[in-house]
Amino acid sequence: MKYQLYLSWQQVVSLFSYHWEREAFLFLLPLPFVIFLFRYLINRKSQTKIILSFTMPLKQNRITRILSFVPDVVQWMLLTSLILALAGPYKINSKIKIQPDGIDMALAIDISSSMLNRDVNPSRLVVAKQVATNFIKQRRNDFIALIAFAGAPYLASPITNDSSYLKQALSGLDSKLIKEEGTALGDALGMCINQLRDSPNPKKISILISDGNNTAGNLDPLTSTELSKTFGIKVYTIAVGSLKPSLDPVDESTLRLIAEKSNGRFYRATDQKSLRAIFEEINQQESTKVKEIRWEEHIDQSKFFFDFAFMLFFVGLFLKLSSVNNILED
Template sequence: MELDESKYLYLLFTVPLLVVLFLYNQYWKRKKHREFGDLELVKKLSPEKSVFKPILKLAVLLLALICLIFGLVNPKMGTKMETVKREGIDIVFAMDVSKSMLAEDVAPNRLDKSKQIVSQIINQLGSDRIGIVAYAGSAFPVLPITTDYSVAKMFLQSMNTDIVSSQGTSLDEAIKLSATYFDDKSKTSKLLILISDGEDHSEGAEDAAEEANKLGMKIIAVGIGTEKGSAIPLRINGVVESFKRDNNNEVVITKLNKEGLMTIANTTKGGYVNGNNTKEVIDYIKNTLDTIQKTEFESTQMANFQSQFQWFLGIAFFLLFIDIFFLERKTTWVKKLNLFNEKE
């Protein structure tokens, strides 16, 4: 059994509170009766008043309240088992988090644009497994292969240019680390979506792409930025204080290296797409996924949980209904039995 809205269980604390209020009310009534006169005389003035009925009414109301609370909690029980088969491919997103991705030639900036694109791609996926790699001067594993898209988006939004300490852009490191995410023995199709401005400060990106091709990986390169380029703003508390400069104190202009990214993608028989238009990227990725063979990579037994709230609500309303007919005077046949020694 699992509870859909367990937060409502805190309402159960109202049950003992109501019991305490009831006991206090009974004490207060008894105290007032003593002030009015002798208790035995007061009882004789209201001979039909039952001592047991108020307790019974309280018990019925509390039981109804408990059922209402469990109705809100919505307990679920597994009533049958289903075989769930998933078909898809393995996808790794390798995201450039170097300082050049802070350039604002693409709004709001290259890095935020990259996050938007990846998030939109994830929204289009069905049962594919995904992983995330961050890279700058070196590569860093952010999220291993998973089918939990909500967790992937959470990690995605937390990425920034400080996640990798060494600066620069090493596309070969990103490709090599991404390759480790895939199972060499698995027949599942392998796709690497490489998101970058293409400014590579290392050597060996083409060699890494060739090795990836031998492993059966396909690379789609998404170019973020403009060929005209832009300066890299340096912000303090969200305010641009200056721009990044080189050793000669010249403002660094970072540009999109479209050709480099295309070369890497073509090596693996993949493709290149301009990332400045999100819709264009999504359509391109979607069309590519439609052409890639899907593989069954998981078969599991899953309990099909069904809500049980209706039973608790039904019982609660029934108890509230019969409570209407519980009067506080003595019941004739119970009075004859004298269960509570109420006869004189």
């Protein structure tokens, strides 16, 4: 691999692909050729012809004559490599990074006993979990916190972008998870705020899925809503339950008020199909944008030329000090 690299940068084509920090040095490239041409012409004029009574074979004369140029070629390549190194060659490696501009969100699901009502087949809770799971699959670029609540809130998953962990946490939600009875909308929304408040992301939303009014907890829903506005958190509320008369009728009033006060939106889901459509609409409204970050990486190539010049220096030194030099000069 190393030898392939050396061969590639020595190729003429590679030189044209380089950029140069100090281009002025490139004007010196003809200088080695001029020096050796000038020296060759002077040496040629000063040579004295000696006529011998015998002649060496022509083939040997030609080989010796060709080899006599080896030291000059080595020196010429050495100077050329030094000039190229001093010119500061570098290559530009263009890079592109795709960075999704995601949203931070908290998903709060009511798991109180009323969510076991089967007016939405197979039950309000099962449908909510199924649709929420599909929603999480589509939000791979977002950070999501999962909160379950009944008479008290429960943090099923802190904010994360690990969709597998979130889906596992969601599948484990059950009405028996929280002992406190009732529906603590205010406390659930408060826990959503705690998960999102410190996020530097300007895009923050909460999605609150329930079927009833606030009947438990310490925090008033409107107080939680005002806090959501303070931290720039938009709240979507979804009331789940059939429009038909039921033992556990859906109370829309508080959920509507939370959505209106937080610049969010209220939805009513009467079956699995409508709940899927609601989540699809939220998915489109809160779409994730993608940033394309481009930058250039400058890779210095001068070291290769310095190394090559260093190697040629020792080659030239070897030719000068060894018996090879005597053969070439003869």
